Amino acid sequence: MHPDLKAVIELQQIDLRITELTAQIDSLPTEIQNLEAQLNEFIHTYEERKQRLVQNQKERRELEGEIRSIATRISKHKDQLYEVKTNEQYRAMLKEIEGEEAKIHKIEDQILEEMIEAEQLEKHIHDAAARLDGEKARVASEVTQLQALRQTDVEERERLEKQRQDDAAGLSAGILDMYERVRRARRGRAVAEVREDFCTACNVRLRPQLFNEVRANQALLTCENCSRILYYVEPPPAESAEAQGADARTSA
Template sequence: MAAVNVKELIRKLVAMQKIDEELFAFRREIRQKPEELAKLKMQFDNKKALLHKLQARAQELELARKAKELDLKSKEQDIIKADTSLMALKSNKEYQARLFEIENMKIDKGVFEEDILKLMDESERVGKQIEAEKAVVDGEEKKYLAEKEKVDAEVAKLTEESSGLEARRREVMVAIDKEPLALYERIVENRDGVAIAPIVNNACGGCFMHLPDQVINKIKMYDGLVRCEICSRLQYLAEDL
């Protein structure tokens, strides 16, 4: 390839690179925005999970209380039955024994009543926690939805702007030969958006490795594209263009 053509090719690739720098920056932003949002969503989900745990606990407590109330009811019926049976008893011994049974049943009844009160206390405590947590979840949800709306709008704007760049990129692209274009595209994708880098202070502008004089001399000959041996990016001398 004639030197003049190589220089012309490098100029086109550098023009393409300028567009790609912006384009990759857009892409990074478009990628990062939803990641920030995902963090907020996770916070919101964690708060929701805590609320659900409390709600499950409240349900457990209610079931436990209902079971205790049934126990209490049946104990009360047992006591009434035993009380009624007292009159039919013939001997004093039987009477005393039944009285003793009734006393024990009353003690059990007292324990059930105490348990029910404890369960009610805990239900009340959990109920208050649920109310507080609901307010937190509502707040988090509003925060998340507001942020999501903002991020969605920003991403839409970035996408629109980047599609403008894509159009400009296509215009530059059609003027580049197939082979160097394919090479450029491969490097730009694999090297985070930088396919062609200027030489700065005898170092590759892509990976900053020092370049031997022979590489720089090779570039100056302009008989083909020269790549960095370390990062594979194409190299150019800005002052030559």
């Protein structure tokens, strides 16, 4: 293989890896933030339910207090029944008592609802409390792993950037220009492998003469469709033997 061709293939491998590393380095802080946000959400919900339970218990105590004061009023009214002078007053008093009793039933229903809510809250709080330490440990460990990965990525990228400078310095200015120009025009990929007689980047078939030249890997040739620098890799022997076998069967 021509040394310049070998050099641009290597340069492309380095550039693709640098791009990949940069994408990962840039996305890791968001991933870490998302993990921490999940944990905060979990803790927030847990705390909110605990507060709601306290509120629920307070509301129940208040409702029970209301029942007691209504019950006191009812027993007072019942005493007053003996003191009324007219039937009209008596009926009015009975009606009052009925009204108060209806209020008690309504409050009892409210208390029942509060009790059902409290039971659900207690279950959620109990489950969350059991999971809380585990969740904290899991997130902390994942965050540590992601931070370590980011550090490894940063170091690898620094190393590759230095290597790229050295490799680029070894190329002639013309070839480096050509590489950079195609790379900019072709979204980061300046070099493409030819498989069979197709450019694998744009899937266009090479003219037979160009294909024969590319196959020799002895010059920097470009795809006539996408302008990428082309190189050829011999298919592994197993594959070609299989293809020959298939051919033999077809002809038999």
